Amino acid sequence: MDIREKLRILSAAAKYDVSCSSSGSNRCTPPGGLGDACSAGICHTWAADGRCVSLLKVLLSNACKYDCAYCANRRSNDIPRATFTPKELIDLTVEFYRRNYIEGLFLSSAVIKNPDYTMELLVKVAKELRTVHRFGGYIHLKAIPGASPRLLTEAGFYADRSSVNIEVPSDKSLQYLAPEKNFASIYAPMNFLAERKLEYGPTARLRGPSFLPAGQSTQMIVGASGESDYQILSLSSGFYNRQKLKRVYYSGYVPINADKRLPVLTTKPPLAREHRLYQADWLMRFYNFRYDEILDEAHPNLDLELDPKIGWALRHPEFFPVDIQHADYEAILRVPGIGVKSAQLIVSGRRFSKLRLEQLKKMGVVLKRAKYFIYHPDTPASLRRLYPEMVRPLLLPRSKSGQLDLFAGSPLALPA
Amino acid sequence: MSLSIQYDSSFEGFLSAVFEIYRQHLDVGEFRPDRGDGNLGDGTPGDIFMQPFRIETSEDAANRLHRAILNFASEEVYNLLHAALLSEEPGVEMKILAYLKKLFSGTDPNYGRNPASAEMLPLYKIAQSVRREAGGLLGLVRFAVGPDNVLYAEIEPRFNVLQLMETHFSKRFANEKWLIYDSRRDYGIYHDEFGVQVVNLPGYKSGSMDLKDAFTDLWKEFYDSIAIKERENPKLLRRCLPVRYWNHLPERSVRFAAT
Numbered sequence: 001m002d003i004r005e006k007l008r009i010l011s012a013a014a015k016y017d018v019s020c021s022s023s024g025s026n027r028c029t030p031p032g033g034l035g036d037a038c039s040a041g042i043c044h045t046w047a048a049d050g051r052c053v054s055l056l057k058v059l060l061s062n063a064c065k066y067d068c069a070y071c072a073n074r075r076s077n078d079i080p081r082a083t084f085t086p087k088e089l090i091d092l093t094v095e096f097y098r099r100n101y102i103e104g105l106f107l108s109s110a111v112i113k114n115p116d117y118t119m120e121l122l123v124k125v126a127k128e129l130r131t132v133h134r135f136g137g138y139i140h141l142k143a144i145p146g147a148s149p150r151l152l153t154e155a156g157f158y159a160d161r162s163s164v165n166i167e168v169p170s171d172k173s174l175q176y177l178a179p180e181k182n183f184a185s186i187y188a189p190m191n192f193l194a195e196r197k198l199e200y201g202p203t204a205r206l207r208g209p210s211f212l213p214a215g216q217s218t219q220m221i222v223g224a225s226g227e228s229d230y231q232i233l234s235l236s237s238g239f240y241n242r243q244k245l246k247r248v249y250y251s252g253y254v255p256i257n258a259d260k261r262l263p264v265l266t267t268k269p270p271l272a273r274e275h276r277l278y279q280a281d282w283l284m285r286f287y288n289f290r291y292d293e294i295l296d297e298a299h300p301n302l303d304l305e306l307d308p309k310i311g312w313a314l315r316h317p318e319f320f321p322v323d324i325q326h327a328d329y330e331a332i333l334r335v336p337g338i339g340v341k342s343a344q345l346i347v348s349g350r351r352f353s354k355l356r357l358e359q360l361k362k363m364g365v366v367l368k369r370a371k372y373f374i375y376h377p378d379t380p381a382s383l384r385r386l387y388p389e390m391v392r393p394l395l396l397p398r399s400k401s402g403q404l405d406l407f408a409g410s411p412l413a414l415p416a
Numbered sequence: 417m418s419l420s421i422q423y424d425s426s427f428e429g430f431l432s433a434v435f436e437i438y439r440q441h442l443d444v445g446e447f448r449p450d451r452g453d454g455n456l457g458d459g460t461p462g463d464i465f466m467q468p469f470r471i472e473t474s475e476d477a478a479n480r481l482h483r484a485i486l487n488f489a490s491e492e493v494y495n496l497l498h499a500a501l502l503s504e505e506p507g508v509e510m511k512i513l514a515y516l517k518k519l520f521s522g523t524d525p526n527y528g529r530n531p532a533s534a535e536m537l538p539l540y541k542i543a544q545s546v547r548r549e550a551g552g553l554l555g556l557v558r559f560a561v562g563p564d565n566v567l568y569a570e571i572e573p574r575f576n577v578l579q580l581m582e583t584h585f586s587k588r589f590a591n592e593k594w595l596i597y598d599s600r601r602d603y604g605i606y607h608d609e610f611g612v613q614v615v616n617l618p619g620y621k622s623g624s625m626d627l628k629d630a631f632t633d634l635w636k637e638f639y640d641s642i643a644i645k646e647r648e649n650p651k652l653l654r655r656c657l658p659v660r661y662w663n664h665l666p667e668r669s670v671r672f673a674a675t
Contacts, residue, residue, distance in 0.1 A: 004637055012641040029590045036588050043656075044555040044665055048643040050652030054555070056638070060606025095631045098592065099559045100566065254646050269646055278672075362537045 001082055007084045007092070013062040013073050014108055016256075017165070017219065020332040022054040022103035022138045023161040032286035033134025035097055035104070037160060042103050055106035055140060056096055059122055060084055061315050064110030068178035070167070073110050077257065086125045089289070093129060093337035104138030104160070105129070115146035123151055126158035138214075143189040145181065152189055156196055161400030164190045165170050166239075169232045173225035177261055189214065194243045200403045215246035222277060223270040224253040224262055228300035230291075233280055240284065250277040276302040277304070283308055286340055287333050305396055310336040313373055314388040321375035321386060324355050336395075337369030369395060399400075418445030422468035425449035427498045430479040430509060434516060435477035441474035442469075446665045447509035488519050489528030499543040499550075502576045511538055550577035554584050556661050557596055560627035568625040570664055578605055585614055598624065603638070623663075639667035 023041030043052040061083035062073040073078070093105045107125060112118050122141050125394060129135040141159040143152055155162060164186055168174040171183040191217055200211035218239060222232065236248040252274035255265045281303060283289040294308050295301070303311050309397070313320060313336050321333050324346060332343045342365040346355065349363065357378050372391045375384060418432055430447075437444055448468050497512050515535040519527055520608040520653045527533060531540060550573075559567035567589070571578075578598050585594065586607050595615070597604030599622045606615045657668070666672040 004634060007634055008637055008641045011638050015642040015644055029587055032591055034589070034591065038554075038584070040551075042555040043552075045639065046653050046657040046664065047639070048650075048653060049647035050649045052656065053639070057642070058638075092631075092634065096635060098558050098589075099561070099631060099635070100555075100569070101635050103555070155462055252647075254644060269657065271647065345531060349530065352526055352530035352532065355532070359532065362534075363532055364541060 010059045014059045016058045018251045030134040030137045035137035036134045037138045054103040056102045057106040060109035060112045066180045072256045106140040108142040115144045119147035119151040123155050134195040156211045159192045163217040163220045169220045169227040217247040219249040222250045229302045230295040252292045272304045280308040299308040300311045303365045317386040320373045323375045418443045420468040422448045423472045425451045429473040431478040431481040432474045433471040436471045496543045499546045502538045503546045505544045545573045550580035569596045570625045572600045
C-alpha cells in the first residue's frame with residue numbers, strides 16, 4: 001500500500017475527532033531546527049464543513065481491537081485497514097510543515113494489540129520528531145487509556161497537548177455502547193497527566209523541559225445516547241475545574257454504523273444542538289458563567305432558537321438593563337451580544353467620556369441583541385425595565401418567508 | 417490654499433512628512449503616497465497646475481516623531497497607527513494626522529489612552545482589519561520547494577501586510593531560505609542565513625511560483641479525505657476562508673486541480 005492510500009484511509013478515519021486547535025503553547029524554534037508554536041494558534045485552511053484545519057490529523061493505525069458501537073474503525077466493520085510506519089509519518093509532518101500547510105501533528109491511533117504497544121508507537125514518532133529532526137512545531141498526542149504511566153509521562157515531555165476522549169457523556173451509556181471501556185479507565189490517564197502537569201508545572205519548568213504546555217482536552221459525542229444538555233455541561237464543568245482541561249469538544253453524532261443501540265442511519269447530525277453547546281461552553285470559559293446558571297433541573301436542555309446567554313438573560317430580568325456607564329466589567333460581559341472585546345473597549349473607553357448609543361455603534365459593538373439589555377443616557381423611560389415576554393419574540397430569528405404569518409395559531413405578543 | 421503632500425508610502429516617510437508639517441506650519445489638504453508604480457495617490461487625476469509637495473524620508477525626523485508618540489501615548493498606539501497606514505486606504509493619512517494633531521495639542525492629558533475618541537475609533541477599526549488579514553495570512557501562505565531548496569510563496573493580500581508577517585516567518589523558518597512575494601504590490605521578503613531583505617522581481621508573472629510536487633498532491637489528498645459530507649457548509653467555509661485567497665491554496669484552487 002502506498003503512502004497516498006494510507007493517508008487517505010487514516011486521515012478519513014481520524015476526521016471525526018473534532019479537536020484541531022494549535023493554541024496554548026509557546027515553543028521556540030530549536031537551534032538548527034524547524035518550527036515553533038504560536039500561542040494563539042493558527043488556522044491553515046478550512047475543511048468543506050467550515051472546520052478549521054491546523055494540524056495534520058491522522059491515525060497511526062486503524063486496525064482496532066475494540067468494538068465501540070459509535071466508531072467507524074470498530075473491529076466488526078469491514079473497512080480497509082492501514083498502518084503508518086513512523087518514518088512515513090515523520091516525513092509527512094516535516095514536509096507539510098515546511099510548506100506551511102500545517103501547524104503540527106495530531107496523532108491518534110486505534111488500539112493495536114494492547115494499549116502499551118500502541119502508546120509506545122505514538123511516543124516513538126513524537127520523540128523522533130523532537131530529537132532527531134529538531135521539530136519545534138505543535139504535537140498533539142492521544143493518550144491511550146490503559147497505557148503505562150512511564151509512557152504517558154514520556155509523551156507529556158514531547159507533546160504540547162494530550163487528550164483522552166470521554167466519548168459518551170455518561171458511564172452507563174459508555175459501557176453500553178463501548179463494552180471494553182468505562183469512565184474509570186478514561187479518567188485514569190486524564191488524572192495522571194493532570195497531576196504530572198502540576199508536578200512539572202511552571203516552577204519546575206526552569207529546570208527541565210515543559211510538560212504538556214498546552215494542557216489536555218477531551219471530546220464527547222452528542223446525540224448518540226439520551227443525556228440532557230444539563231448533564232453534559234455539568235460533566236464539562238467538572239473537567240474544567242478538576243482536571244483543569246483546556247478544552248472540551250462536542251461532536252454531534254454522525255451516524256456511521258448501523259447498530260440497534262444507536263440512532264438510525266438516516267438521523268441528521270444535531271448541528272444546532274452542538275452549536276448551542278459550544279456557546280454554553282464559551283460562557284463557562286470566558287464569561288464566568290457557572291453550568292448551573294446556564295441550565296438547571298427545570299430547564300435541562302438548551303433552547304435551540306436562542307443562544308444560552310439570551311436564555312439566561314430572559315430568565316433573569318431583574319439583572320437588566322445593565323448600565324453601560326457604571327456597571328462592572330462582569331455585568332457588561334453578561335449582556336447578550338456583547339463579547340469580551342467589546343466589553344473591554346467599553347470599560348476602558350467610558351473612563352474618558354460618556355458612552356452614548358452612537359458611540360457604541362462606532363466602537364463596533366453589535367447592538368442588534370444588546371440594545372434590549374443595556375441602559376444608557378438615551379434610553380427612553382419605557383425601556384428601563386426588561387419584559388422577557390416582550391423581548392423574546394423580537395430576538396427570535398426571522399422566519400424564512402420574511403412575512404408574518406397571521407394565521408399560525410399562536411397569538412401575537414402585543415405590548416401591554 | 418492647502419497643500420498636497422507626497423511621500424514615499426512608508427511609515428517612516430509618513431512620520432517625516434508629519435514632522436515637516438509641524439516644522440513648517442504647513443496646511444495639508446491631502447497626502448499622495450508614492451508607491452513607485454507611477455500611480456500617485458488614490459487614482460483620482462490630480463490638479464495638473466498644482467505640483468505635490470514632496471517630502472523626503474528622514475530617519476531622524478521619524479525617530480523624533482516616534483519618541484513624541486511614545487511620550488504622549490504609547491507603543492501600542494504607535495503600532496496601531498503603523499498598521500492603519502498599511503491599509504493603503506485613500507485618506508487614511510489625513511485621519512492619522514487628525515489624530516496626531518489632537519494628541520500633540522495637549523488639551524486632554526488622557527487623550528493618548530482613550531481608545532474610544534472620535535479620531536481613534538476609525539483608525540482602530542482600520543488597524544483591526546489590517547491585523548486580521550495579516551494574522552489570517554500567516555496560515556495561508558503556501559510554500560513550494562524550489563530546485564535550490566528555497567521555499568517560494570506568492571500572496572495577493574488586500575492590505576500591505578507583508579511587513580507584519582516577517583517576524584513570524586523568520587522565527588518559524590529560521591534555518592530555511594524562503595521568499596514570500598506580494599505580486600499585487602510587486603515586492604517580497606527574502607530570508608536566508610544573513611537575515612531578511614526586501615526584494616523586487618521586475619517582470620514577475622503571477623502564478624509562476626506555485627510549483628507542484630508529490631507533497632502538494634498528498635496535501636490535497638488529505639484535504640479531500642477529511643471532509644465530512646453530512647456536515648458540509650459552503651457558507652461557513654466562504655466566511656472563514658474568503659474566495660479571494662483560494663487562488664494560491666493548492667487544496668482549493670482550480671489551478672492545482674489533479675492532472
